[in-house]
Amino acid sequence: MAETPGVPVAEPVGRVLLYGATGFSGRLLTRALREQGVDVVLAGRHHGRVTEMARRWHLDGRVVSLDDRLQLEAALDGIRVVLHAAGPFQRTALPMMSACLRSGTHYLDLAGEWPVFQQAMDHGDQAAGNGVMLMPGIGFSIVASDCLLALARARFPDAVALRLALSAPDVMSRGTFRSLMGLTSSTVLVRRQGTPTSVPAGSLSRCFDFGAGLRTAVAVTWPDVVISQVTRGIPTLEVYAEADWPVQVALRAGSSLAPLPQSPLGQRLLDLLSQGWPEAPSATQRQRSGFTLVVEAEDRWRRCRSLRIQTPDGYTVTAATVSAIVRRVLNGHVAAGFQSPAHLYGGSLLEESGCVLRVG
Numbered sequence: 001m002a003e004t005p006g007v008p009v010a011e012p013v014g015r016v017l018l019y020g021a022t023g024f025s026g027r028l029l030t031r032a033l034r035e036q037g038v039d040v041v042l043a044g045r046h047h048g049r050v051t052e053m054a055r056r057w058h059l060d061g062r063v064v065s066l067d068d069r070l071q072l073e074a075a076l077d078g079i080r081v082v083l084h085a086a087g088p089f090q091r092t093a094l095p096m097m098s099a100c101l102r103s104g105t106h107y108l109d110l111a112g113e114w115p116v117f118q119q120a121m122d123h124g125d126q127a128a129g130n131g132v133m134l135m136p137g138i139g140f141s142i143v144a145s146d147c148l149l150a151l152a153r154a155r156f157p158d159a160v161a162l163r164l165a166l167s168a169p170d171v172m173s174r175g176t177f178r179s180l181m182g183l184t185s186s187t188v189l190v191r192r193q194g195t196p197t198s199v200p201a202g203s204l205s206r207c208f209d210f211g212a213g214l215r216t217a218v219a220v221t222w223p224d225v226v227i228s229q230v231t232r233g234i235p236t237l238e239v240y241a242e243a244d245w246p247v248q249v250a251l252r253a254g255s256s257l258a259p260l261p262q263s264p265l266g267q268r269l270l271d272l273l274s275q276g277w278p279e280a281p282s283a284t285q286r287q288r289s290g291f292t293l294v295v296e297a298e299d300r301w302r303r304c305r306s307l308r309i310q311t312p313d314g315y316t317v318t319a320a321t322v323s324a325i326v327r328r329v330l331n332g333h334v335a336a337g338f339q340s341p342a343h344l345y346g347g348s349l350l351e352e353s354g355c356v357l358r359v360g
């Protein structure tokens, strides 16, 4: 596991392969990156959809399945950076990460699922040796939480416990819904005495003020608990998500069905269930929504201080943070090995991407 930044690698501007380009987030990111003048190659598994999109955008398109190791490696020819936007990443990240390691291509993705971060950390040493950067989670999750934790760390250096909470999402694409359902588990990971530790799902709740009085939130497994780059040395770390009582009840009940989504039958049921979810939120729905994140820092005398930020909706944040990070990578600001966004680019990355509406 490589947790320290690797050796900085200088490199010229290059091409970015956007895999999963035909999905909702892929389309959003194509627009955002083209507006920045980034040289994007559109890619995905579906021939008709990829070629049609490439034709419309006047861009190169590459059709390749994640199951075809050789074809995948060939698709990375001439590519400096892969931006992987085809989730659920628990199913899709590893083949692409492995192809990047073999071909010496930097790897970025939109994962919010903690096992993907574990996979990337497990390959950190190999990546460092190959001069490859593995940076999962460059969208809203985990840039927003990673940056807020880094800021809290800097502002409250005597903290021994950090508790981060996210307000409930107002909008969610089908792809996000499918990825979240795949994370159903009977346990939740929190950090205790510096080590990720399991507690029963639904058993840990706490009230946070998201700006309109105290609201209940329940502990969830968030990648920041597993990664220790920006919160190294903080013995206790918990992440919560706002949840009213029906969600709390569903969490406790759902935890008994937890192994189901991991089975082939469960995955088929999940795919069927997600067909009923709207494919993508409209621009108006997104404009009306947003997130509030709160972090509480507790010192060894149990004194608590907090920091709260407001951001636009997760997809707007994702387009902005991805653009900011891709630009940095193409300018040669990379470090080989596993990297978390705020660890390499600093806690101010979110604000520099124009995503902090209010701090309070």
Ligand SMILES: NC(=O)c1ccc[n+]([C@@H]2O[C@H](COP(=O)([O-])OP(=O)(O)OC[C@H]3O[C@@H](n4cnc5c(N)ncnc54)[C@H](OP(=O)(O)O)[C@@H]3O)[C@@H](O)[C@H]2O)c1
Pocket (backbone or CB within 6 Å): 020, 021, 022, 023, 024, 025, 026, 044, 045, 046, 049, 066, 085, 086, 087, 088, 089, 091, 092, 110, 111, 112, 137, 138, 139, 140, 141, 142, 173, 174, 175, 176, 177, 179, 180, 279, 314, 315, 318
């Ligand atoms: N980190 C963040 O804050 C953030 C923000 C936005 C999205 N996301 C994540 O990004 C992912 C995509 O979201 P979305 O809203 O764009 O979903 P979407 O509209 O359903 O698009 C999913 C894309 O992934 C492709 N895909 C799925 N499984 C694949 C596989 N096994 N092999 C190859 N391609 C595959 C699909 O290709 P086909 O069209 O061929 O099926 C499609 O292009 C989700 O996991 C979501 O949670 C994260």
